[in-house]
Amino acid sequence: MIVAHLDLDAFFAAVEELENPELRSKPLIVGGNPHGRGVVATANYEARRFGIHSAMSAAEALRRCPHAVFVTPRHTLYRDYSRAVWAVVREVVPTVERTGLDEGYLDVGEVASDFLAARAVAEAVQTAVRASTSLTCSLGVASCKVVAKVASDRRKPGGIVVVPAGSEAWFLAPFDVRRLPGIGPRAEERLRAAGIETIAALAALDDDGLKRLLPGSVGEMLRDRARGIDPRSLDLAAERISISVENTFERDLTDRERLHDELRRMAGELAKHLHDRGQTARTVTTKLRYADFSIRSRSTSLEVGIDDANRIAELACGLLDRGLHDRPGALRLVGVGVSGLAEYRQLTLIA
Ligand code: TTP
Ligand code: MG
Numbered sequence: 001m002i003v004a005h006l007d008l009d010a011f012f013a014a015v016e017e018l019e020n021p022e023l024r025s026k027p028l029i030v031g032g033n034p035h036g037r038g039v040v041a042t043a044n045y046e047a048r049r050f051g052i053h054s055a056m057s058a059a060e061a062l063r064r065c066p067h068a069v070f071v072t073p074r075h076t077l078y079r080d081y082s083r084a085v086w087a088v089v090r091e092v093v094p095t096v097e098r099t100g101l102d103e104g105y106l107d108v109g110e111v112a113s114d115f116l117a118a119r120a121v122a123e124a125v126q127t128a129v130r131a132s133t134s135l136t137c138s139l140g141v142a143s144c145k146v147v148a149k150v151a152s153d154r155r156k157p158g159g160i161v162v163v164p165a166g167s168e169a170w171f172l173a174p175f176d177v178r179r180l181p182g183i184g185p186r187a188e189e190r191l192r193a194a195g196i197e198t199i200a201a202l203a204a205l206d207d208d209g210l211k212r213l214l215p216g217s218v219g220e221m222l223r224d225r226a227r228g229i230d231p232r233s234l235d236l237a238a239e240r241i242s243i244s245v246e247n248t249f250e251r252d253l254t255d256r257e258r259l260h261d262e263l264r265r266m267a268g269e270l271a272k273h274l275h276d277r278g279q280t281a282r283t284v285t286t287k288l289r290y291a292d293f294s295i296r297s298r299s300t301s302l303e304v305g306i307d308d309a310n311r312i313a314e315l316a317c318g319l320l321d322r323g324l325h326d327r328p329g330a331l332r333l334v335g336v337g338v339s340g341l342a343e344y345r346q347l348t349l350i351a
Contacts, residue, residue: 001113001143001144001233002108002109002115002118002141002142002143003105003106003107003109003141003142003143003144003145003148003234004093004105004106004108004109004115004118004121004122004125004126004139004140004141004142004148004152005103005104005105005106005136005139005145005149005151005152006089006103006104006105006106006137006139006152006179007102007103007138007139007152007153007156008085008102008129008136008137009045009135009136009137009156009157009158009167010042010043010044010045010048010157011042011078011101011102011135012030012041012042012073012078013028013029013030013042013044014044014135014136015044015074015078015081015135016028016030016071016074017044018133018134018135019077022062022071023044023071024027024044025046026046026068026069026242027043027044027046027047027049027050027052027065027067027068027069028043028044028046028047028050028068028069028071028182029042029043029044029047029058029061029065029069029070029071030042030043030070030071030072030073031043031058031061031070031072031073032058032072033057033070033072033084034059034061034062034070035059035165036058036059037055037057037059037060037122038057038058038059039055039058040052040053040055040056040057040058040061041054041073042054043061043068045157047061047065047068050064050065050068052064052065052068053068060069061221063226065246075275076209077343078092078101078279079101079275079294081133081135082102082268083278084132084133085102085129085132085133085135085137086098086104086278088128088131088132088133089104089106089125089128089129091128091296092111092121092124092125092128093106093107093108093110093111093121093125094107094110094111095107095110095234095236096234097234097235097237097242097297100276100277100278101275101277101278103152105145105148105234106125106139107234108121108122108141112341115141115162115164115165118127118141118162119141119160119162121166122160122162123160125137125139126139126158126160133306133310135289136158137156137158137161138153138155138156138157138158138159138160138161139151139152139159139161140152140153140154140160140161140162141161141162141163142162142163142166142168142171143163143164143165143228144168144228144229144230144231144232145227145230145232145260146180146181146182146230146232147163147168147171147172147228148163148228149170149181150171150172150175150179150180150181151163153179159239165259168227168228168229169200169203169226169227169228171200171228171289172199172200172202172203172226172227173198173200174198174199174200174238175198175199176197176198176199177191177192177196177197177198177201177202177226178254178318179199180199180202180222180225180226181225182218182221182222183222187214187218187222190212190213190214193343193349194204194209194212194213196213199226200226201222201227202226203223203227205223209329215248229328235341241339241341242337242338242339242341243270243273243274243281243322243337243338243339243341244270244285244287244335244336244337244338245266245269245270245337246266246333246334246335246336247262247266247335248289248332248333249331249332249333249335252291252330252331252332253330253331253334254330254331255269256321256324259320259331259334260317260320262334263286263313263316263317263320263336264309264313264316264317266316266334266335266336267309267310267312267313267316267336268309268313270309270312270336270337270338271307271308271309272309273311273339274307274338275307277341279305279307279341279342280304280305280307280341280342281304281306281312281338281339281340281341281342282301282302282303282304282305282306282307282319282339282340282341282342283299283300283301283302283338283339283340284299284300284302284312284316284319284337284338285297285298285299285319285336285337285338285339286298286299286316286319286320286323286334286336287333287334287335287336288320288323288324288331288333288334288338289331289332289333289334290327290329290330290332291329291330292334293332296323296326296327298319298320298322298323299319300315300318300319301340305340305341305342312336312338316336320334324345
């Protein structure tokens, strides 16, 4: 397998710079209100020199760089750019697993038979993306996903890092364990407490040590990854069929307003997932579980896909009302799901 991980550089900020070129030379922060409780979504590389990064509070970013320009995110715009990027990437490498608006895996093995050719393919992808959108991206090329993902981050912005087969473990070895995809904050803390700071140290753990620190199959999977072993193939069904959220209440609920509030919150979560993936949904389903554990669900399908939290919420609440009309009673759980997912790309073709 030869796989590339592609990640756009300073994505939201890069789009804002293209839309407003005079921002290009300035430290730019895309995120929430620096005078309120806003958070930095991303910053351009100019702003990063001040130590500003994603998820930092916008107020802190302002303190670090008082002359920075702050703009609020424009998600629709980013989705349009993302769609354009992936359309052109697929012209170079047809098989792609998109894992977010600005990142995904490319099946380079399909078009290149060795790592030298794979580098040329990665360069061709960069050139094509820049030509059609003016955005820059970085790529990591390797024999497996985990190594490609770590590699794509090494020479940002605009870099390509190729890790030829056989050098995976060597490449990963010096990095902080935190860099290994799959290591969450809890695993990191446990490893650090045991003095394991680098990916090499995790790779070198023996079975007993591993069992103590990260028991179970997750531990083995993470140690394999640290050794540059990752059996995952491209998940082409990652263009997932449905997404759902549900919640079991502490106490069974009958209050319609509270049930509606709950559904609205879930609709917001689903809308965010759809936005992140650049997708729309044609079917909304509300699930009701009654005090006696019996389950009912009600669905509605639309002609045109939606991704708007209010619209999903409105449909979900209507479906709940219908369900409770058909069978009144206190509920232990409600859930909302969306299916009939489509890429924006497809939507434009239909429109
Ligand atoms: P990233 O790829 O993590 O960041 P980036 O593209 O801005 O910068 P880099 O050059 O280091 O890749 O995330 C992609 C976009 O997702 C980013 O532009 C903004 C958004 N995002 C958030 O909204 N919040 C976050 O905490 C992160 C990490 C990203
Ligand atoms: Mg990025």
